[in-house]
Amino acid sequence: MDPTQRDLFVRLERFYDAVPRDAARGEEHGALVLFVRDGAGWPFYARPRLDATAPPSLADVVAVRERQRELGLPESFEWVHETTPDLLAVARAAGLNVLEAPLMVLDPTALPDPGTLTDVPVRLLDPEAPDFAADVAARRAVATVGFAAAGTARGEAGPAARDAAVPTLDVSALDEERARIVDGRRLSALAWTPEQGALASGMAMRVGDVAEIAGVATLPAARHRGLGAAVTATLARALLAAGTDLVFLSAGSEDIARVYLRVGFRRIGTACIAEPTALI
CATH class of the missing domain: 3.40.630.30 (Gcn5-related N-acetyltransferase (GNAT))
Known part of the structure; x- marks a missing residue:
């Protein structure tokens, strides 16, 4: 990945992390953060932590799913494959179905x-x-x-x-x-x-x-x-x-x-x- 592309993905990760924090609190579970909305509204998801030093593990995914069930939230995870490539196999090993959606940027x-x-x-x-x-x-x-x-x-x-x-x-x-x-x-x-x-x-x-x-x-x-x-x-x-x-x-x-x-x-x-x- 060249420096320009790397910078692009860094900007996307910061955006993804910032959007939920306006209306939700972040709960850290290993290398994942679960966004929990305070009050009514569309529920958020879990995604990789910005400051994580290792990719999310199967134990991290299991812990988040248990917490989501406890809170009555959808068991939903989102991430960018190019930034966190190891999570795809981990999510599937946890029994999750993964939609691989084309990520597109405007020219x-x-x-x-x-x-x-x-x-x-x-x-x-x-x-x-x-x-x-x-x-x-x-x-x-x-x-x-x-x-x-x-x-x-x-x-x-x-x-x-x-x-x-x-x-x-x-x-x-x-x-x-x-x-x-x-x-x-x-x-x-x-x-x-x-x-x-x-x-x-x-x-x-x-x-x-x-x-x-x-x-x-x-x-x-x-x-x-x-x-x-x-x-x-x-x-x-x-x-x-x-x-x-x-x-x-x-x-x-x-x-x-x-x-x-x-x-x-x-x-x-x-x-x-x-x-x-x-x-x-």
């Missing part, structure tokens, strides 16, 4: 105008807008429906399925979302039409000059219209305008990675996500 010179990707307008969520709460709920509902039908294939689930999945958001959740957008730590986007409402959504998390685009989802009935690519491009352009010089993401599959190639992302490695093997 700003290859980023297209979102308007060339679809004819559906894409807008960023405005925390001062009167419809902010509805927009946040719609973004989450689109993600719920979109990720329930993984992949890029078209399907039947559309606006009706989205509306049925709209969550009830409490005041604290909205306040947290609003605060993160105001201070630049988060961006959210919707591909939206007056007739059909939100058809695709996505978000970005930012720490300093590094940001990750995540949660890009399209309603199955609205796929193959360039919506996911346009949402991604809109978020990437806003991040660059805000002074972010490293924008990255993880694609759920090789097919999804091809969507991001159209937006100017290139593969640099593999992001691993490990969870228990589902029981049939």
Whole structure:
């Protein structure tokens, strides 16, 4: 690994470690750190410690899983294979299923105008807008429906399925979302039409000059219209305008990675996500 690439992976590791610490405490278990959220919200995961002097062991993984079960948390682990290559075999030996997701970084010179990707307008969520709460709920509902039908294939689930999945958001959740957008730590986007409402959504998390685009989802009935690519491009352009010089993401599959190639992302490695093997 050349020095430039090594520096890139170091920046990614610092980002991955910093993002959960805003809302969670870190519990160290050997060479792993488990992020435990204080209060309600999406649960976090365990990942390699930044200051670890040895790779995580099987005993470390077992200890974390026991702690996750004790706390009622998902038994979830995340890491970058190029940074912690030994953990892949360890996780599998522990009985975990590992998703090896293409890890991709944006080439700003290859980023297209979102308007060339679809004819559906894409807008960023405005925390001062009167419809902010509805927009946040719609973004989450689109993600719920979109990720329930993984992949890029078209399907039947559309606006009706989205509306049925709209969550009830409490005041604290909205306040947290609003605060993160105001201070630049988060961006959210919707591909939206007056007739059909939100058809695709996505978000970005930012720490300093590094940001990750995540949660890009399209309603199955609205796929193959360039919506996911346009949402991604809109978020990437806003991040660059805000002074972010490293924008990255993880694609759920090789097919999804091809969507991001159209937006100017290139593969640099593999992001691993490990969870228990589902029981049939």
